[in-house]
Amino acid sequence: MSTRITIDPITRLEGHGRIEIFLNEEGNVANTYFQIPELRGFERFCVGRPVEEMPLLTNRICGVCPEAHHMAAAKAADAVYHVEPPRTGKLLRELLYSGFYFTDHTTHFYALAGPDFVMGPTAPVAERNILGVIHKVGLEIGGKVIQARKYGHHIVEIIGGRKVHPCTSIPGGLTKGITEEQRVEIEQMGHWAIEFAQFSLQLFSDIVLGNKEYLDLILGDIYTHQTYSIGLVDENNKVNFYDGKVSVVAPDGERIGKYAPNEYTDWIAERVEPWTYLKFPYLKKVGWKGFVDGKDSGVYFATPLSRLNASDGMTTPIAQEQYEKFYATLGGKPVHQRLAIHWARLIELLYAAERIVELATDPEITSPNFHTVPTATPTEGVGIVEAPRGTLTHHYKTDERGILTEVNLIVGTTNNYAPISMSINKAARSLIHNGSVVTEGMLNMVEMAFRAYDPCFGCATHSLPGQMPLEVTIRDANGETVEVLRQHC
Amino acid sequence: MSTLVVGLGNPILGDDGAGWRIAEAVACRLPIQSGCVTEAGQSYSPEDQSVSVECLGVGGLSLMEHMIGYDRAILVDTILTGKHATGTIYCFPLHELPDLKTGHLSSTHDTTLQNALQVGQSMGAVLPDEITIVAVEARCVYDFSDELTPPVATAVPIAVKMIMELLK
Numbered sequence: 001m002s003t004r005i006t007i008d009p010i011t012r013l014e015g016h017g018r019i020e021i022f023l024n025e026e027g028n029v030a031n032t033y034f035q036i037p038e039l040r041g042f043e044r045f046c047v048g049r050p051v052e053e054m055p056l057l058t059n060r061i062c063g064v065c066p067e068a069h070h071m072a073a074a075k076a077a078d079a080v081y082h083v084e085p086p087r088t089g090k091l092l093r094e095l096l097y098s099g100f101y102f103t104d105h106t107t108h109f110y111a112l113a114g115p116d117f118v119m120g121p122t123a124p125v126a127e128r129n130i131l132g133v134i135h136k137v138g139l140e141i142g143g144k145v146i147q148a149r150k151y152g153h154h155i156v157e158i159i160g161g162r163k164v165h166p167c168t169s170i171p172g173g174l175t176k177g178i179t180e181e182q183r184v185e186i187e188q189m190g191h192w193a194i195e196f197a198q199f200s201l202q203l204f205s206d207i208v209l210g211n212k213e214y215l216d217l218i219l220g221d222i223y224t225h226q227t228y229s230i231g232l233v234d235e236n237n238k239v240n241f242y243d244g245k246v247s248v249v250a251p252d253g254e255r256i257g258k259y260a261p262n263e264y265t266d267w268i269a270e271r272v273e274p275w276t277y278l279k280f281p282y283l284k285k286v287g288w289k290g291f292v293d294g295k296d297s298g299v300y301f302a303t304p305l306s307r308l309n310a311s312d313g314m315t316t317p318i319a320q321e322q323y324e325k326f327y328a329t330l331g332g333k334p335v336h337q338r339l340a341i342h343w344a345r346l347i348e349l350l351y352a353a354e355r356i357v358e359l360a361t362d363p364e365i366t367s368p369n370f371h372t373v374p375t376a377t378p379t380e381g382v383g384i385v386e387a388p389r390g391t392l393t394h395h396y397k398t399d400e401r402g403i404l405t406e407v408n409l410i411v412g413t414t415n416n417y418a419p420i421s422m423s424i425n426k427a428a429r430s431l432i433h434n435g436s437v438v439t440e441g442m443l444n445m446v447e448m449a450f451r452a453y454d455p456c457f458g459c460a461t462h463s464l465p466g467q468m469p470l471e472v473t474i475r476d477a478n479g480e481t482v483e484v485l486r487q488h489c
Numbered sequence: 490m491s492t493l494v495v496g497l498g499n500p501i502l503g504d505d506g507a508g509w510r511i512a513e514a515v516a517c518r519l520p521i522q523s524g525c526v527t528e529a530g531q532s533y534s535p536e537d538q539s540v541s542v543e544c545l546g547v548g549g550l551s552l553m554e555h556m557i558g559y560d561r562a563i564l565v566d567t568i569l570t571g572k573h574a575t576g577t578i579y580c581f582p583l584h585e586l587p588d589l590k591t592g593h594l595s596s597t598h599d600t601t602l603q604n605a606l607q608v609g610q611s612m613g614a615v616l617p618d619e620i621t622i623v624a625v626e627a628r629c630v631y632d633f634s635d636e637l638t639p640p641v642a643t644a645v646p647i648a649v650k651m652i653m654e655l656l657k
Contacts (some may be wrong), residue, residue: 010519041632041634044633057501060500060501060502060546061501065544111549111550129601129607130550130604130605131611134608134611139611141613142611142612146550146554146609146612149554164545166546188649382536397631
């Protein structure tokens with residue numbers, strides 16, 4: 001008779017994810033399922049509304065990355081109206097976005113990833129949190145984390161009009177610019193941010209890279225998968241969070257192509273599995289071969305690590321140095337060890353900080369030319385940005401009045417549903433053997449397999465036609481249903 | 490005494506929007522003073538106390554950061570205990586929270602509110618001595634909608650009245 005282990009709710013994960021691990025009679029892992037009760041009907045909720053409302057509506061999908069939805073929606077609305085924001089409009093949006101990235105990556109490292117490495121993956125759960133980290137490494141660091149968040153939020157507020165849910169991006173640019181005083185303030189915060197990001201990288205180097213046990217964990221096979229990498233790049237194939245084309249790089253490092261936002265349906269398809277309503281995106285040109293590694297499998301990942309893998313480098317000088325050190329240390333491109341996502345995230349933190357200063361010192365950043373009035377008839381458009389947790393695609397169709405007729409979103413975490421499921425499965429198989437006693441620490445190490453992806457399923461919604469009750473089927477090792485869960489709604 | 494009333498939730502996720510509706514209704518009942526605090530809030534200052542109202546979709550560290558500088562906080566949210574009828578209103582101090590699951594008071598993407606408050610206190614932040622939670626038992630929080638289910642909608646004015654009593 002099989003044994004079922006449930007991790008529910010998943011610690012420190014937004015949403016209501018659940019992992020099921022099935023053991024066979026020998027006490028080895030027979031199978032794993034990662035299931036998410038998704039939010040439903042967002043697309044249907046939007047149809048019939050003016051497209052210019054989308055930058056405001058979509059940032060309500062979830063409280064974790066509203067800025068990413070705001071930006072993707074604004075870019076999709078630009079495309080719907082066939083309007084290009086002026087250079088200052090683009091600079092301001094990217095500056096806001098860099099402030100957001102700075103806050104989000106800081107929070108992830110110190111509150112989610114930090115506890116696993118600073119306290120250790122097998123530390124008691126009561127200590128394995130941000131409080132434990134602060135007690136161990138000192139109050140000063142806690143103060144810096146709070147300060148970092150404050151600065152990131154403040155940059156978003158100055159440009160976006162509000163601290164958390166920005167409201168200034170509209171088709172063609174923004175509703176407001178910034179003054180010279182605000183520019184100076186942002187530049188000063190940016191300089192502080194660069195120092196903080198360098199400090200964070202040093203902390204990672206000291207605590208993680210300097211610890212053989214952790215280094216072995218990162219480089220070991222448990223957390224390694226050979227899949228495709230994707231990420232937004234500029235015209236020189238350098239990482240860009242806000243604009244460009246999506247670069248697709250094979251497990252062996254070969255770039256198989258780049259796609260513009262309006263070409264995404266040529267590249268991305270979605271796989272349906274019977275045990276979950278959330279779909280599994282994969283590379284259409286490669287095809288779906290199941291939850292397997294390799295160049296013949298269309299599974300890809302979209303994270304800070306995949307962004308570095310899919311690019312030729314960073315545009316800012318200190319982040320580029322760190323990029324080179326990263327690949328030199330880990331044996332060249334591409335890197336497939338998934339726990340290295342944490343390190344890649346810190347390099348992106350530094351890039352965001354440097355980018356804040358670059359953008360804040362651009363001579364045109366305070367120009368009043370931040371908006372182009374749309375004049376064309378709205379039709380259809382796609383907007384893509386890199387959300388901190390993966391490539392975010394918004395696709396809208398409207399009638400000639402700009403009223404939405406179709407909406408499709410592929411959110412950051414959804415891209416990673418297949419690789420996360422694979423990582424959980426591999427970690428469970430590697431850690432649980434022959435009926436060994438399953439400890440809390442061991443389960444946390446299984447959780448670490450997906451925590452690296454920084455998943456957030458709060459917004460992993462998709463269009464569902466008609467009424468469909470949400471239910472999750474749990475199967476045993478033979479594929480037999482052993483339990484069905486339903487949401488009471 | 491300065492008091493912050495926070496409506497928590499997602500205004501376009503069915504019953505999850507109840508916290509916002511309640512906070513917005515509380516804000517409307519307060520005498521208007523100069524300036525708005527946030528997007529949906531406003532503040533007023535009678536002789537011996539000031540009240541600010543905010544509507545947020547955050548938890549953990551962000552929520553803690555919003556409470557800095559206040560003597561008292563009232564957090565308004567929906568709750569899913571499954572033990573009582575939809576629309577049931579709860580009012581309890583924060584330290585009773587661990588027995589109950591909520592979607593936002595302990596946003597798990599950063600840290601729990603309790604942890605965040607300890608982090609803030611460790612950093613020397615001035616945080617409310619008194620945190621009260623007013624929560625409405627919800628039913629439908631997984632479908633996008635800007636409408637509340639009837640039992641939750643019925644509970645909104647009752648919760649508003651309860652909060653106005655707390656503010657007296």
